[in-house]
Amino acid sequence: MRTSGVFLLVAAWSLAGFGSCVAQETHFAAPPLADPVQPSTNVSALAEIMGKVQMRHIKLWYAIKGRSFDLVRYELGHLRDTFETAVILYRNIPVELIAAADKPLGGIEDAAKAKDAAGGERAYAALTASCNTCHVAAGIGYILIHTPTSMPFSNQSFGPGKK
Numbered sequence: 001m002r003t004s005g006v007f008l009l010v011a012a013w014s015l016a017g018f019g020s021c022v023a024q025e026t027h028f029a030a031p032p033l034a035d036p037v038q039p040s041t042n043v044s045a046l047a048e049i050m051g052k053v054q055m056r057h058i059k060l061w062y063a064i065k066g067r068s069f070d071l072v073r074y075e076l077g078h079l080r081d082t083f084e085t086a087v088i089l090y091r092n093i094p095v096e097l098i099a100a101a102d103k104p105l106g107g108i109e110d111a112a113k114a115k116d117a118a119g120g121e122r123a124y125a126a127l128t129a130s131c132n133t134c135h136v137a138a139g140i141g142y143i144l145i146h147t148p149t150s151m152p153f154s155n156q157s158f159g160p161g162k163k
């Protein structure tokens, strides 16, 4: 059974009653852990974390298209870590929105294990939809994510690679 760190965090929070955060205002970008008097310089802004998510989202697509399944799993691991960082720092993000983003990551992982590029593309579409669902909920629906149409990382190969 696949159990990601994000999922465990989400489950733990639900048990702890953090699910009730859903009703509050959707300004997820204010980290409740940050000290307002002495703001910590090492708390990454959510926008910066999202910049990393955006990069991984692009690389993931080209790894799926290139049938580079080891790379797909590598990128998935980092994408999960990045989402986890967001969840830890920004506890006011509604848990179901994080869970909705985590689910398609599992679908992509299953497809990578099965070396199923078409299945990976379908799960990728669900992932992209989950990005936009959260953005709409956060009042930033104008940050509209779609499948990449060109590869900005021209110095990296997205084919099967070397063993």
Ligand code: HEC
Pocket (backbone or CB within 6 Å): 028, 029, 045, 046, 047, 048, 050, 051, 053, 054, 057, 093, 097, 098, 101, 127, 128, 130, 131, 132, 134, 135, 138, 140, 143, 145
């Ligand atoms: C659980 C909620 C959530 C999910 C899921 C989510 N985002 Fe975000 N995203 C946000 C929030 C909130 C912001 C605004 C952060 C800010 O401005 O401080 C944001 C901002 C962004 C930005 C703008 C960053 C910038 O500085 O230009 C990009 C790009 C982005 N997200 C990409 C993605 C991608 C790609 C995915 C899916 C793979 C994704 N996001 C999934 C909540 C989410």
